[in-house]
Structures are given as structure tokens and as C-alpha cells.
Amino acid sequence: MSAMRGSSVVAVLVAMLLGVAVALATPAAAANGVPDAPVITTVAGGAASGQLAVNYTAPAPDGGAAITGYEVSLDNGTIWFLCSGTVGVCPLLNLVNGRPYTVVLRATSAAGPGQTSAPASGTPSLPVGTDPDKPATLPSPRVRVGATFNAASNSLGVDGTTTKLGVGTLPKLRFTRSIPDKAAAERHLAVTATSNVTGATRSIPGSWGWVDDRSAIFRPAKFWPGNSTFTITSSLDGVIMGKSGADFVVGAKSLGTSYVFQTARSLIARVDGATRMMKVYIDGDRVQTFPISLGKSGWETRNGVKVVSTQKEPKHTYTSVALDIDASVEEPYELKDIPWNTRLTPTGEFMHAAPWALSRLGKWNGSHGCTNMRLEDAKWIYDVTIPGDVVFYTNTGGATVEPGNGPGGLWNIPASQWLAKSALVSVTGSVDTSKITGPSSNLPAATA
Numbered sequence: 001m002s003a004m005r006g007s008s009v010v011a012v013l014v015a016m017l018l019g020v021a022v023a024l025a026t027p028a029a030a031a032n033g034v035p036d037a038p039v040i041t042t043v044a045g046g047a048a049s050g051q052l053a054v055n056y057t058a059p060a061p062d063g064g065a066a067i068t069g070y071e072v073s074l075d076n077g078t079i080w081f082l083c084s085g086t087v088g089v090c091p092l093l094n095l096v097n098g099r100p101y102t103v104v105l106r107a108t109s110a111a112g113p114g115q116t117s118a119p120a121s122g123t124p125s126l127p128v129g130t131d132p133d134k135p136a137t138l139p140s141p142r143v144r145v146g147a148t149f150n151a152a153s154n155s156l157g158v159d160g161t162t163t164k165l166g167v168g169t170l171p172k173l174r175f176t177r178s179i180p181d182k183a184a185a186e187r188h189l190a191v192t193a194t195s196n197v198t199g200a201t202r203s204i205p206g207s208w209g210w211v212d213d214r215s216a217i218f219r220p221a222k223f224w225p226g227n228s229t230f231t232i233t234s235s236l237d238g239v240i241m242g243k244s245g246a247d248f249v250v251g252a253k254s255l256g257t258s259y260v261f262q263t264a265r266s267l268i269a270r271v272d273g274a275t276r277m278m279k280v281y282i283d284g285d286r287v288q289t290f291p292i293s294l295g296k297s298g299w300e301t302r303n304g305v306k307v308v309s310t311q312k313e314p315k316h317t318y319t320s321v322a323l324d325i326d327a328s329v330e331e332p333y334e335l336k337d338i339p340w341n342t343r344l345t346p347t348g349e350f351m352h353a354a355p356w357a358l359s360r361l362g363k364w365n366g367s368h369g370c371t372n373m374r375l376e377d378a379k380w381i382y383d384v385t386i387p388g389d390v391v392f393y394t395n396t397g398g399a400t401v402e403p404g405n406g407p408g409g410l411w412n413i414p415a416s417q418w419l420a421k422s423a424l425v426s427v428t429g430s431v432d433t434s435k436i437t438g439p440s441s442n443l444p445a446a447t448a
Contacts, residue, residue, distance in 0.1 A: 035107035035114030043122030151261035157310030166388025180242025182423035209421030226266025273396035291362025300398030307408035318448035369446020
């Protein structure tokens with residue numbers, strides 16, 4: 001995030017730590033004044049649904065600064081949450097039952113955060129029949145709610161349940177009516193990945209973000225792993241998801257199901273505006289390096305995550321008229337039948353061949369926002385990329401891609417704002433359900 005900054009911040013999104021850190025007087029510090037690492041002894045299920053208790057021993061006194069608190073991070077995340085409770089126990093609330101979590105702890109002092117503990121893991125669970133969201137006898141009056149699933153909701157142009165996708169896809173659940181208790185819904189949705197290579201299954205850190213009262217999109221902590229099968233396990237059948245007027249909203253039997261989609265290989269292209277080079281990685285290995293030219297001054301290419309869709313054209317005509325360029329300021333142009341065009345945004349950013357720009361590729365920027373490439377390089381991108389593949393731009397001098405501007409837009413919402421769209425990380429209980437709309441008419445366009 002600039003996008004996610006590819007980021008692992010969303011790794012902690014499905015969990016929430018309630019409470020405020022209390023001042024602790026336990027002394028202990030390393031030589032530089034920060035505390036040594038605490039030792040996690042056990043990670044046990046809590047007393048209620050979706051809870052874990054991280055039990056730990058404090059660092060041994062070492063004559064340093066007093067410990068002022070403890071912090072916890074989940075699933076290799078980069079966000080640290082304050083621990084509440086008494087010294088020796090860090091309670092975790094609002095987790096997903098049946099989903100394994102990895103936790104690490106650290107103490108803090110006036111000198112800053114201390115050393116990180118060794119990781120430990122635990123899985124919140126409850127005995128069958130004790131889920132408070134699914135009572136044995138349902139209240140009345142009630143209405144049932146169902147849902148539809150879209151594995152490629154970010155306008156990739158394909159059916160994600162039948163086509164392998166790139167790692168920038170964003171799956172969405174759209175409920176048949178508004179969901180008052182969104183936390184209850186999120187608690188009963190678990191996301192796992194099974195490697196198509198090794199067969200190993202693991203949970204996927206990330207967060208559901210509500211884009212309106214009926215629709216939630218799952219954004220993983222990082223991009224999805226490639227060559228994998230993903231299962232979103234819904235146990236929402238019979239779950240009470242709040243109350244609408246006099247009626248309780250209850251999950252239909254059809255919500256006791258699994259939604260499945262797959263990724264192909266992981267392809268991530270990284271474009272550096274400072275070096276004017278594109279490096280393409282497949283499954284983590286660099287396979288291509290292309291010289292490119294980006295938007296010149298006043299027409300800077302946008303930074304951030306952009307995602308490939310089916311919107312490709314073997315030939316495309318670029319004109320100054322499309323940009324409303326003032327002919328008295330800049331010479332009008334029409335570039336007809338330019339080959340190998342891969343669109344990245346509705347506002348006109350393409351990766352395409354630019355035979356007229358060979359002298360500046362890898363050297364200086366001169367386009368009107370598009371990514372200019374050699375003919376053979378643009379054809380490679382056109383032929384090899386699939387819907388969901390990621391192109392990540394940095395150092396372009398431009399603004400960040402707007403959330404509503406194309407298939408990559410939602411990846412550019414900052415972590416804190418995406419967190420606010422999840423009911424499981426909202427301290428106040430208020431969820432940001434503001435809808436992400438398409439690009440506004442006043443966004444600057446790009447062409448050629």
C-alpha cells in the first residue's frame with residue numbers, strides 16, 4: 001500500500017485487540033535501554049468465541065529502563081497492537097474460530113520497543129454448539145440472507161471460478177440484504193490457501209473490507225500466492241447477523257458452503273520511474289528487464305498498484321484530442337494503429353509499443369502518462385500477462401492511483417483506511433462502508 005506497499009500490514013486485519021495498554025513497572029532492558037524479549041509460554045483458546053490468550057513471562061530484570069507496556073503482532077504483520085490485561089497474559093479478541101494465528105510479543109520502554117519474542121501459534125475454537133452467533137433456537141421474527149460470490153470483483157473481465165487468475169485479484173461476497181452485524185459475518189469466513197505444487201494448506205492473513213452494507217471484499221496482507229487454490233469457508237448458515245427493524249437477519253442454509261478460486265503463476269512487474277526500467281518477476285524470479293519511458297512533466301504516470309484485466313488491444317490509436325490538449329500550447333498528434341496495448345486504468349494508462357520513442361527508453365520520460373516500450377517487449381507483456389497480474393509503479397513523480405481508478409485501485413487504499421472497513425478491527429463498532437466508485441470525470445487522463 002502506497003497500495004499496500006505490497007505490504008503485510010493487512011496480515012493483522014482480521015484480528016482486533018481491545019483495551020488500552022496499562023503502565024507496567026517490571027524493569028528489564030538490553031544494553032541499549034530497550035527491553036529484552038519476553039518468552040511466550042502458551043497460546044490458548046479464550047473463554048469466548050474467537051479469542052486467544054497469549055501467556056508469557058516478562059524479561060528478567062537487567063537494571064535498565066522500566067517496561068511501560070507490551071505489544072503483539074499477528075501473522076508476520078508490521079502493525080503492533082497494545083496488550084491489555086495483567087502482566088503475563090495478552091488477550092486477543094474477535095478472531096476467526098478454526099483459523100490458526102502466529103503471534104509475537106515485545107515489551108516497550110521509554111527507549112522504544114524491545115526485542116521480539118520467538119513466534120508461537122494458536123487456533124481459537126469453541127466446542128460444537130457453543131457459538132453465540134449460532135444459537136440452537138433461532139429468534140423470531142427473522143429473515144434469511146444469502147450471498148453471491150465473485151472471485152474477480154475488481155473488473156478483471158473473467159469468471160474467477162473457472163479461470164486461473166493473477167495474484168492481484170480481489171474476491172467479493174455480495175449479500176442479498178444489508179448486514180447489521182458485520183463482525184458476526186466476518187467471524188464466520190475463513191480464508192485458506194492450498195499450494196498446487198506442494199499440497200500444503202495454510203491460512204491467508206488479510207481483512208474483509210465492506211464497500212457497502214451488503215458487500216465485503218477480502219484483501220490479503222500481501223498479494224495472493226501463485227499456483228494455489230483458495231478456499232473461503234463460510235459457516236454463516238444459521239448465524240444471526242444483527243437485526244433489521246423488528247427482524248433478525250439470519251444466514252440461509254446456502255451460506256454453509258465454500259467458495260473456491262485459483263491463481264496461476266505469480267507475475268509481478270515493478271516499474272521504477274527513477275531508473276526508467278521495468279523488472280518482471282514470475283514466482284519470485286526475475287525473468288525480464290525492459291527499458292521504458294513514462295509520463296513527462298505535467299503528464300506524470302501514476303504511482304502504486306495497477307492490475308491487468310482483459311482490456312488489451314492488438315492495435316490502438318492515441319490522439320491529443322482525447323486529452324483536450326491545447327494546440328497552441330502543444331503540437332496535436334494522432335498515433336494510429338499502435339501495436340500491443342495492455343490497459344491498466346480507465347483513465348488511459350496503457351503499456352504499449354512506442355517505436356517513435358526508442359531513443360528515450362530507459363533514459364528519460366516523454367509520454368503523456370503511458371508506459372512506452374520496445375515493440376518486442378510490449379508484445380511480451382501483451383502475450384504473457386493474464387487478468388489479475390500486478391504492475392507496481394514507484395518514483396514516477398505522479399499521484400497514487402485512485403481507489404476507483406481501475407482493477408488495481410483498491411490495493412492503493414492505505415492500511416489504516418482499509419482496517420476501518422473491517423468490523424473486526426473497529427474499536428468503536430463503526431465500520432466505514434463507503435462505496436468505492438469508478439474514476440471521476442475530473443481525473444487527469446493519459447494517452448501515448
